[in-house]
Amino acid sequence: MTDSRPIGVFDSGVGGLTVLREIIRRSPGESTIYLGDNARAPYGVRPDEEVLAFSTQSLDLLVERDVKAIVVACNTSTAVAIGALRRRYDLPILGVIRPGASAAALATRNRRVGVIATPATIRSHAYFGAIKDENPAVEVYEHATPTLVPLVEAGELTGASAEAAVAEALAPLFGERDAEGESIFPRPPGATIDTLLLGCTHYPLLRPIIAAVAGEHVAIVDSATATASALAELLSINGLEASPGGVGAPGASHLQLTTGDPGSFHTLAGRLFGAAFPDVERVELAVATR
Numbered sequence: 001m002t003d004s005r006p007i008g009v010f011d012s013g014v015g016g017l018t019v020l021r022e023i024i025r026r027s028p029g030e031s032t033i034y035l036g037d038n039a040r041a042p043y044g045v046r047p048d049e050e051v052l053a054f055s056t057q058s059l060d061l062l063v064e065r066d067v068k069a070i071v072v073a074c075n076t077s078t079a080v081a082i083g084a085l086r087r088r089y090d091l092p093i094l095g096v097i098r099p100g101a102s103a104a105a106l107a108t109r110n111r112r113v114g115v116i117a118t119p120a121t122i123r124s125h126a127y128f129g130a131i132k133d134e135n136p137a138v139e140v141y142e143h144a145t146p147t148l149v150p151l152v153e154a155g156e157l158t159g160a161s162a163e164a165a166v167a168e169a170l171a172p173l174f175g176e177r178d179a180e181g182e183s184i185f186p187r188p189p190g191a192t193i194d195t196l197l198l199g200c201t202h203y204p205l206l207r208p209i210i211a212a213v214a215g216e217h218v219a220i221v222d223s224a225t226a227t228a229s230a231l232a233e234l235l236s237i238n239g240l241e242a243s244p245g246g247v248g249a250p251g252a253s254h255l256q257l258t259t260g261d262p263g264s265f266h267t268l269a270g271r272l273f274g275a276a277f278p279d280v281e282r283v284e285l286a287v288a289t290r
Ligand code: DGL
Pocket: 011, 012, 013, 015, 016, 041, 042, 043, 044, 045, 073, 074, 075, 076, 077, 118, 121, 149, 199, 200, 201, 202
């Protein structure tokens, strides 16, 4: 069985393109429709009710476009809304948290994993729960790093000031004490994480700096790669691949939609992902009525 309908990929803005990029790399025969709710991004500093309402409106639009499965590429949206979204629609919905958590739980050797994400994702403890589900013996150190999304959106992916900002954001995970001298994480002396999970769409774009700050003994795991693998498996299990065995088929198409200004989306996406970024279309979201 094959199904040539597109996969819907949703994010609050451009960051989810890190997930889309991995999906296209992993499943080149699949068509996609990407929706970024740029008009209302960032989600990571919003209350849960707003994240849920905006995510629902966004997925309603993708479902109207007859997608065969949806990837909620936004960590914040997955953390807050995935359960409600799965109850609302009849098609397979994949979030980014379980695949990332599973990869991190398998990567750690000393059973100490750090997670960095937006304030809303950290507040939900969704990564904590998902990693514990994989291996209850893993100690999970969650840490909100709200300065990193604005850094990426400003296109600051390299250079001394980006390095300083990343080092400051990660210091509590690796340093013993915070700026006030308080110990951040209760842990035995000498214990440190050996795996750092990038729990936000934007962070893979800072991966080289994050890896340098974390040091060579820390494995960096990102949810984008793990989610693309999980999606390939989901399509195969459900008989939803566009071509038998998921091998590259000619004619895969990729449509980018934004609730914000297409020009700004295009400029930012081009800066982050390369000048050949395709055209972007503007859409309005209907207010969800149920
Ligand atoms: N997409 C969000 C996430 O992965 C980051 C940007 C935002 O806060 O909207 O959590």
